[in-house]
Structures are given as structure tokens and as C-alpha cells.
Amino acid sequence: MKIAINGMGRIGRLLCKLLASTKHQVVAVNDIMPKENLVYLLKYDSIYNQYFLNKNIIEETGDGFQLNSQPVKVFSASSPTQLPWKNLDVDVVVDCSGKFITAELLHQHIAAGAKRVLLSTTGQDDVPLLIRGFNDHSLKNDQKIISSGGCMTNCTVLVFDHLINNFGVESAHINVIHSFTSRQSLVDGPYSDFRRGRAATTSIIPVKIDLDQTVEKLFPSIANKISTMSTRVPIPCGALVDMNLILKDPVDAQTINNSFQKLSQNQLNGLLGYNTEPITSTDIICNPHSAVVDSTLTYSLGNHLKLSVWFDDQFAFTNRLIEIVDLMNRN
Numbered sequence: 177m178k179i180a181i182n183g184m185g186r187i188g189r190l191l192c193k194l195l196a197s198t199k200h201q202v203v204a205v206n207d208i209m210p211k212e213n214l215v216y217l218l219k220y221d222s223i224y225n226q227y228f229l230n231k232n233i234i235e236e237t238g239d240g241f242q243l244n245s246q247p248v249k250v251f252s253a254s255s256p257t258q259l260p261w262k263n264l265d266v267d268v269v270v271d272c273s274g275k276f277i278t279a280e281l282l283h284q285h286i287a288a289g290a291k292r293v294l295l296s297t298t299g300q301d302d303v304p305l306l307i308r309g310f311n312d313h314s315l316k317n318d319q320k321i322i323s324s325g326g327c328m329t330n331c332t333v334l335v336f337d338h339l340i341n342n343f344g345v346e347s348a349h350i351n352v353i354h355s356f357t358s359r360q361s362l363v364d365g366p367y368s369d370f371r372r373g374r375a376a377t378t379s380i381i382p383v384k385i386d387l388d389q390t391v392e393k394l395f396p397s398i399a400n401k402i403s404t405m406s407t408r409v410p411i412p413c414g415a416l417v418d419m420n421l422i423l424k425d426p427v428d429a430q431t432i433n434n435s436f437q438k439l440s441q442n443q444l445n446g447l448l449g450y451n452t453e454p455i456t457s458t459d460i461i462c463n464p465h466s467a468v469v470d471s472t473l474t475y476s477l478g479n480h481l482k483l484s485v486w487f488d489d490q491f492a493f494t495n496r497l498i499e500i501v502d503l504m505n506r507n
């Protein structure tokens with residue numbers, strides 16, 4: 177398939193480089209940054225340099241760059257309506273800009289000639305969600321615009337689905353302990369959520385998230401029984417979801433662990449990981465699973481369950497985007 181990427185930030189660049197080793201071809205990318213800067217950022221990466229070492233050769237050209245000898249055109253438009261998706265015969269635009277999150281805004285890519293659009297975050301209610309391992313079969317031939325959900329959604333939905341169906345969930349509080357992202361500040365500054373404006377690398381920063389709304393939408397049986405927050409910590413990559421749940425009946429930690437281990441080896445093989453070693457967040461970098469249940473940190477007290485689940489917010493999630501592009505190729 178011919179792919180275009182809109183928004184070449186952390187996710188867009190990683191997606192571009194990972195797509196280079198698939199059957200899909202990135203034909204064009206768009207970002208408001210100058211081309212020279214984009215090529216530089218594709219060549220050097222503070223987190224994944226080691227992973228990509230000797231994997232990709234990136235050379236600047238007159239109208240873009242070559243990625244392993246494949247030409248990629250670079251555009252610098254702030255509106256998708258200005259992009260030549262029709263002339264380039266683009267099959268899928270993956271929108272990783274974070275700026276276009278409603279069906280109406282994403283439709284601008286369709287109006288510009290793209291056949292389909294995949295949004296790299298949870299959009300507004302009018303953008304259907306396709307969460308790998310949860311509702312893969314919901315993709316229809318005529319669906320032009322879909323969302324992959326965000327990294328936190330991809331992690332928590334897999335775990336919730338299993339707990340609700342097998343143990344019954346009465347209520348849950350979730351704290352996503354997460355690396356800092358571009359939606360925070362490097363030095364203290366103004367921000368609508370005041371704490372997001374505080375210097376990202378100098379303190380532990382609790383921030384507001386709307387993960388609860390997404391989870392409630394997907395699991396109506398637990399509507400109004402779930403609360404979520406995120407704690408941003410001074411690391412550049414990785415996350416640990418701290419889940420505190422009240423289950424329907426008492427259950428011991430070993431039973432919970434055994435059931436997740438089985439799930440990771442069967443239905444969710446490749447999407448759910450299961451950890452038995454004393455790892456820390458650096459050990460999760462480049463792990464491709466949407467969620468890695470840490471069996472060493474599972475605790476239960478009667479029907480109270482504490483579960484800890486790791487994920488690499490960028491690498492794992494970007495692998496999901498590629499798998500959804502694969503699904504689009506078949507549907």
C-alpha cells in the first residue's frame with residue numbers, strides 16, 4: 177500500500193522508519209518543520225538510535241529524502257487540503273499530527289484524494305476506534321476514517337477486557353505512570369492544565385487524561401465506575417499502568433497471573449506480554465507488546481486487586497499502527 181504520514185513527530189518518524197521494513201511504501205510525509213530538520217531528526221534519535229543502527233539509510237533529495245533508496249516526498253502544509261494525495265495515489269494517510277481529531281477534519285485527507293485515514297490517537301466520538309486484540313474484526317470495507325486509539329487505551333483495554341469477562345470488575349482506579357511527552361513543557365510555562373506547564377524533567381507531574389471516557393465507551397458495563405489519571409515522570413520513554421480494581425469476587429494473585437500468562441501465550445500472543453523478572457522502565461524500551469503484565473507486582477486482598485502493566489508508549493503503539501494498515505490492506 178502507498179502510505180502518507182501527516183505529522184512527523186515522535187510517532188510519525190518512528191512509523192516512517194518501521195514501515196521501511198514492511199511491504200508498504202511511504203510515498204510522502206507532511207510536517208510544518210523544514211525538510212532539512214526532518215531529515216536530521218530521522219537520522220538521529222535519542223531513544224531508538226541503537227534499534228535502527230545500520231537498518232535504514234536516509235539521504236536528503238531535492239523534493240524530500242530517500243529511505244533505503246525509496247523516494248519519499250516531503251510537504252510542508254498546515255492544512256491537509258493542500259496535500260496532493262490524489263496525484264500520489266495514496267491508499268492510507270496516517271495522521272500523527274495530533275491536530276486533526278474529528279471525522280470532519282480528518283475527512284480533509286479524503287477530500288485531498290487519499291482513500292483512507294488512520295488517526296494515531298483517540299479522536300472525537302465520530303471517529304470509530306479499532307483496538308488491536310479487542311475489536312480487530314470491526315473494520316469494514318467502506319470505513320474511510322478510523323482511529324487506533326492511543327497507547328494508554330491500547331494497553332488498558334486488553335487488560336480490562338480480560339478482567340471484565342473472566343473475573344467481573346466492580347470499579348477501578350488507574351494511574352498511568354508515563355514518560356514526558358511533547359504535550360508538556362521543558363521549563364515552567366502557561367498551560368490550560370496548569371501542571372502540564374511545569375518543567376517536565378524536574379518533577380513528578382500529575383496530569384488530567386480522558387482515558388476513563390474511552391474505556392467507559394468501550395465497556396458500558398463499567399460506566400461511572402472507573403477513574404483515571406496520569407503521572408508524568410522525568411524519563412523520555414516507557415510507562416507503567418498502576419491499576420487498582422475491585423472485582424466481583426475474591427481472587428488470589430496467582431490465579432490472576434496464571435490467566436494473564438495463558439492469554440499472552442494464546443489469544444493475545446504478540447500483543448500482550450507477561451513478565452516474571454524484576455525489570456524497570458528502561459527494560460521495556462523497544463518491547464512490541466501493547467501491554468506487559470508484571471506478575472511480580474500483582475497483589476490481592478480479598479476482591480481488591482492491584483495490577484501493574486508496562487508498555488513502550490512509542491514503539492509498541494507504532495507497531496499497532498502498522499498492523500492496522502495491514503488490516504486495511506485486506507479489507
Ligand SMILES: NC(=O)c1ccc[n+]([C@@H]2O[C@H](COP(=O)([O-])OP(=O)(O)OC[C@H]3O[C@@H](n4cnc5c(N)ncnc54)[C@H](OP(=O)(O)O)[C@@H]3O)[C@@H](O)[C@H]2O)c1
Binds near residue numbers: 207359
Ligand atoms: N508520543 C507518544 O507516546 C504517543 C503514543 C501514542 C499516540 N500518540 C499520539 O500521536 C500523536 C502524535 O504524538 P507525538 O508524540 O508524535 O507528537 P509530536 O512529537 O508533537 O508530533 C506531532 C508533529 O506534528 C506536527 N504538526 C503540528 N501541526 C501540524 C499540521 N497542521 N500539519 C502537519 N503536522 C503538524 C508537529 O510540529 P510542531 O512540533 O512544530 O507542532 C510535530 O512535528 C498525538 O495525537 C499523540 O497523542 C503519541
